[in-house]
Amino acid sequence: MSLPHALLTALIEESGSGLDLARRFDQSLGFFWSATHQQIYRELARMEAAGWIRSQPAQTGRGRKKIWVVQPEGRKELRRWARLAQEPPVSRHPLLVRLWAEAVVGGTRVHEELQRLLTASRQRLATYRTIEAEHFSGLMSRDRQLRYLTLSAGIHQEQAWITWFEEALRTLAA
Amino acid sequence: MSLPHALLTALIEESGSGLDLARRFDQSLGFFWSATHQQIYRELARMEAAGWIRSQPAQTGRGRKKIWVVQPEGRKELRRWARLAQEPPVSRHPLLVRLWAEAVVGGTRVHEELQRLLTASRQRLATYRTIEAEHFSGLMSRDRQLRYLTLSAGIHQEQAWITWFEEALRTLAA
DNA sequence: ACAACCATGTAAGTAGTTACATGATTTA
DNA sequence: TAAATCATGTAACTACTTACATGGTTGT
Numbered sequence: 001m002s003l004p005h006a007l008l009t010a011l012i013e014e015s016g017s018g019l020d021l022a023r024r025f026d027q028s029l030g031f032f033w034s035a036t037h038q039q040i041y042r043e044l045a046r047m048e049a050a051g052w053i054r055s056q057p058a059q060t061g062r063g064r065k066k067i068w069v070v071q072p073e074g075r076k077e078l079r080r081w082a083r084l085a086q087e088p089p090v091s092r093h094p095l096l097v098r099l100w101a102e103a104v105v106g107g108t109r110v111h112e113e114l115q116r117l118l119t120a121s122r123q124r125l126a127t128y129r130t131i132e133a134e135h136f137s138g139l140m141s142r143d144r145q146l147r148y149l150t151l152s153a154g155i156h157q158e159q160a161w162i163t164w165f166e167e168a169l170r171t172l173a174a
Numbered sequence: 175m176s177l178p179h180a181l182l183t184a185l186i187e188e189s190g191s192g193l194d195l196a197r198r199f200d201q202s203l204g205f206f207w208s209a210t211h212q213q214i215y216r217e218l219a220r221m222e223a224a225g226w227i228r229s230q231p232a233q234t235g236r237g238r239k240k241i242w243v244v245q246p247e248g249r250k251e252l253r254r255w256a257r258l259a260q261e262p263p264v265s266r267h268p269l270l271v272r273l274w275a276e277a278v279v280g281g282t283r284v285h286e287e288l289q290r291l292l293t294a295s296r297q298r299l300a301t302y303r304t305i306e307a308e309h310f311s312g313l314m315s316r317d318r319q320l321r322y323l324t325l326s327a328g329i330h331q332e333q334a335w336i337t338w339f340e341e342a343l344r345t346l347a348a
Numbered sequence: 349a350c351a352a353c354c355a356t357g358t359a360a361g362t363a364g365t366t367a368c369a370t371g372a373t374t375t376a
Numbered sequence: 377t378a379a380a381t382c383a384t385g386t387a388a389c390t391a392c393t394t395a396c397a398t399g400g401t402t403g404t
Contacts, residue, residue: 001362001363002266002268002271003363003364005271005275006271006274008275009271009274009275009278009279012278012279013278017382017383017384018383018384018385019382019383019384032266032267032270033266033270033271034264034266035364036364036365036366037383037384037385038364038365038366038385038386039363039364039365041383041384041385042385045385061371061384061385062369062370062371062372062383062384062385063370063371063372063373063382063383063384063385064371064372064383064384065372065373065382065383065384066383066384075279078275078279079279079281079282082272082275082276082279082282082284083282083283085287085290086268086269086272086287087268088267088269088291088294089265089266089267089268090208091206091263091265091331092176092206092207092208092263093206093262093263093327094176094260094263095260095262096206096207096324096327097176097179097180097183097207098256098260099320099323099324100180100183100320100321100324101179101182101183101252101256102256102320103317103320103321104183104186104187105183105186105249105252105253105256107253107256108253108256108257109257110256113259113260116259117262120262142348143277145345145348146273146274146276146277146345146346147274147277148345149273149338149341149342149345150270150273150274152338152341152342153267153270153338156334156335156337156338157265157331157334159334160330160331160333160334161330163330164323164326164327164330167323167326168323168326171319171320171322171323172320174316174319175390175391177391177392191354191355191356192355192356192357193354193355193356209392210392210393210394211355211356211357212357212358212392212393212394213391213392213393215355215356215357216357219357235356235357235398235399236355236356236357236397236398236399236400237354237355237356237357237398237399237400237401238355238356238399238400239354239355239356239400240355240356
């Protein structure tokens with residue numbers, strides 16, 4: 001599981017509350033990782049129980065904001081995890097099932113869906129390009145280059161999908 | 175959820191037992207969808223309860239082979255589902271967290287992991303290319319072209335990852 | 349008869365999603 | 377002071393994974 005380690009990394013970068021983290025995952029980090037606040041709160045509770053993080057101040061109960069700070073044990077755990085081999089996630093894209101169903105039973109109007117997903121991919125790519133131009137242009141430090149790589153991965157993936165969507169639309173049009 | 179609809183499509187293509195399906199998902203279908211036999215058996219039971227499929231003959235209990243046949247209700251359900259809009263799955267690749275951790279705490283030896291994943295991607299791509307040459311060469315019928323698209327999606331994805339792995343390795347080497 | 353394999357299934361646990369509940373703080 | 381918003385949390389559910397159990401068939 002990578003979520004707790006994503007949270008540890010985020011908190012080392014900058015301490016914050018559960019909602020702060022949820023917002024960061026919704027915004028800048030969203031292009032390569034996502035998590036809802038429910039998931040985050042549950043995970044933070046587990047991480048506190050494990051002694052990886054501590055809340056500052058140690059308030060309890062609902063509604064009281066907690067700022068989470070990573071403890072030495074948390075850094076140790078992150079270093080341990082970050083050296084393990086991790087398999088790439090299996091991707092199960094419903095569109096591929098739909099395309100297969102089109103081949104088997106037909107009449108699924110998959111053309112429209114391809115067009116819709118192509119538009120969405122182009123928009124995501126445009127967003128990535130904007131972030132790229134604003135935050136990752138010119139000469140970059142090693143640290144900055146490493147951060148850029150996560151964005152670059154998203155760009156490569158979207159580009160691959162866009163090329164494939166176009167190919168698929170040509171196939172269906174023929 | 176797409177698994178029951180993937181199973182319906184597979185069974186319309188060719189009726190078979192749960193284990194037959196598991197083997198098909200392990201082999202040819204594996205490059206765009208995967209499911210373990212436990213998942214498949216549970217889903218088949220639900221699909222039978224819904225009246226989408228029926229076993230031929232209607233044997234019960236452990237160890238007795240059941241050949242599943244799609245009922246008219248099942249075809250209807252597949253057609254219904256195949257027209258719904260489906261969002262692409264959010265991809266959470268642990269490697270991106272690791273790369274981010276490398277930027278934040280360092281010392282994660284992510285270089286080795288990138289090399290390992292690059293090799294694995296190259297092997298998968300080679301497998302896809304073999305399937306492509308053996309089953310999808312020359313002029314293809316529309317049906318065949320549609321089936322090729324699922325393989326083509328895998329090829330585009332792997333190529334994108336390979337390009338990105340190489341870029342990431344260059345960045346880390348610098 | 350018994351080993352190997354084929355085939356179906358149960359149980360327990362992890363991860364993620366959706367819907368809802370509740371307390372605390374800010375602001376009109 | 378009431379509404380809006382911030383913030384934390386519970387509950388229930390779905391999908392997937394891992395480990396194990398059990399019956400049936402085939403070959404020696």
